[in-house]
Amino acid sequence: MVRYDMPSKKTSIKKKKTRKTTTSLEEKIEKMSVDQLFDMLENDVDGDVVVSSCKENKKEPAKAEIELPDVSHATEETQLSIQVPEEVSEQFSDETEKVDKGTNSETIALRVDKELLQTLQKQVENRKRLRKNTTCLVKIFRAACMVIESNQLLAVASSGSKEAKTTNKKEAVLSRKDDSSYSEDEMHLLETGFISHNIHFVDVRVYQNAMKLCLELIPKSLDALLELEGLDQLDKIVLDEPKSLTRWNPQPSKRWNSLRAPMKVFFYFLRVLLETISNEAMKRYLLKIARRCSPYLLKMLKLARLMIKTVVSIWAHSEEESTRGMAYFTLYCWSLYDSDKYLPKILKKMQSSFKDDISKQGNLRRLAVTLFAANSLVDLFGLDIGISYSSIFIHLRELAVTLKRAITSQGKEFRYLVENWQFVNQLRLYGMVLSSYPEKDQLRPLIYPYVQIALGVLNFSYSPNCFGLLFHCAHFLNDLMKHSNVYIPLASSLIRVLFCAELKKKPTNNEVKEKPIIWRTTLKISQRQLNSRAFRDGVVSQVVYLLAEYFSILSRNVAFPELIVPSVISLREFIKNTKVFKFRQMVKELTQQLEENAERIRNLRKRSHCGPTQLQSDKLQSPLDFAPEEKTPMEKFFELEQQRLIKEEKLLTSTVIDLEEPWTQSNNTLSKQDDKSFHNNTNHSKPSEDEDIVEDLVLSP
Secondary structure (H helix, E strand, O other): OOOOOOOOHHHHHHHHHHHHHHHHHHHHHHHOOHHHHHHHHHHOOOOOOOOOOHHHHOOOHHHHHOOOOOHHHOOOOOOOEOOOOOOOOHHHHHHHHHHHHHOOOOOOOEEEOHHHHHHHHHHHHOOOOHHHHHHHHHHHHHHHHHHHHOOHHHHHHHHHHHHOOOOOHHHHHHHHHHOOOOOHHHHHHHHHOEEEOOEEEOOHHHHHHHHHHHHHHHHHHHHHHHOOOOHHHHHHHHHHOHHHHHHOOOOOOOOHHHHHHHHHHHHHHHHHHHHHEOOHHHHHHHHHHHHHOHHHHOOOHHHHHHHHHHHHHHHHHOOOHHHHHHHHHHHHHHHHHOHHHHHHHHHHHHHHHHHHHHOOOOOHHHHHHHHHHHHHHHHHHOOOHHHHHHHHHHHHHHHHHHHHHHHHOOOHHHHHHOOOHHHHHHHHHHHHHHHHOOOOOOOHHHHHHHHHHHHHHHHHOOOHHHHHHHHHHHHHHHHHHHHHOOOOOOHHHHHHHHHOHHHOOOOOOOOOOOOOOOHHHOOOOOHHHHOOHHHHHHHHHHHHHHHHHHHHHOOOOOOHHHHOHHHHHHHHHHHHHOOOHHHHHHHHHHHHHHHHHHHHHHHHHHHOOOOHHHOOOOOOOOOOOOOOOOOOHHHHHHHHHHHHHHHHHHHHHOOOOOOOOOOHHHHOOOOHHHHHHHHHHHHOOOOOHHHHOOOEOOEOO
């Protein structure tokens, strides 16, 4: 007989208990607030004694536990310079009183000076006492952030800025004593520093160095504790090998659960800094730190959601383009790291921010911001077609419901639901997305509902006051037809504009005759502009340009001679009825190019041996024998019209923005090569001083 030894009940019960304790600890950490987590660090729940309270020991434990290095090796490299207004409000007098009362050694748990920071830096670089030093750095970082949040830094900075020019401490003290402009509270702050949550910063310079050192050393110590290497190259791997991002997984480490509390505190106050700081260089630096800590941050779902919300806000509202680009690249990195979990949340936040904040303006200065936001969304939509399909479908349905409500309602106030930049920029965005991913296995099924919405807006905006809205929709449809090879009946809608009654009237308002209309930034036409010559010239010019673009896309189609018959008949009727010589010449030239292009197609059809079965119904291109670099007459005519429009717009907008192409530049998305070069320029170029060096720490107003 074979005898089996059954495990004892005690051992099994112990194993169950350990599993329960670990799971319960994780659940407790997830449910804890930041203050509870910090109390947990103070009480040392994990078993690692970092810095004991001076209330119990009545000593300075930071100096007792950490060996102090040589002061001779001290280096004063990059410092944080604090820019604060000269006027300091009276509300900070209470803070200085707290400092007076709080300088007793009994209330100070940790004294942060130059020697302590040097010691922490050496020990982290040498990988000594990493667990204790990490907790100590998190406490210092939390206290430094609370200084900013409590506005105590303004009083300190205003006093510290007066001695910035003096290099010697003795000279600084003498200058302070001689200067009668300093108050007693300011003199006390300069001599004793300030206290935040039982942590004493010796002076402003030490505070600046402590902030920078915490941002640099905490990620390094987490890498060493969790045994993850190569996170410094994360930006490069995102561009070159995005699928290999999953190799950084800190959860299998035994120290993961014990480090969740300090990491949660660190990421919470990192988000507080991003929301509080107004300096753009500092924001870029903090975004770089947040992106480097992606493997740790994205494992904490609640904090990750809050951080995504903060970064999306920076992407939408930042003043500098480089900061918006850094925020977008951070969101792009997080989408690649865990697309199933975070990509839908990121797309939802970015779309709502685009709809509510970015798309509400259409002037030339906001046009670059709108196009950047649209291009970044187009890039993210390509990461997962399934998620993008459902998200775009929901927003297209909302646009369709809004258009239906505006059409069916009888009141004029409902017209503003469609005649606004918010609606037009959303049409622009989804037109760019469908133009970028038009294949059958991508977003091609959404082209039909989008075209129906755009054509509905065209039919809705035939009033002369809404010709700007009509021209925008026509540009979107032309661009979509060009990239998707889908035929869209647009010529009749454009030719109909030429027969409006306003073009037949004589201009009565000569005051605005010399002010051409910038159609790129125009939705509605005022009554004063309707009676001007600039409106008549602009309408005919735009219709000719749009028809040239439309027929240049169809110029290689085998059915081109038959497609232009209704349009040529209508254009000849306009030439016959109009009395303006300029309009007659422009439309006559367009008609001649159409007929010349049709004759070219007929000659090629006679020489070709293709039949109806060889034609592809889902594409506009034909199997006719065109030379590789040969251009059709309509394509040449469209290039001339494009150059003419560029010159006209540059004369009007050269002082505002630099236009390379009219209209098409606003709808074309970035190519993959251009997108990659954008990321390379953002991250792989030599880092500038404002990105790697924390220069300014300015409170947002």
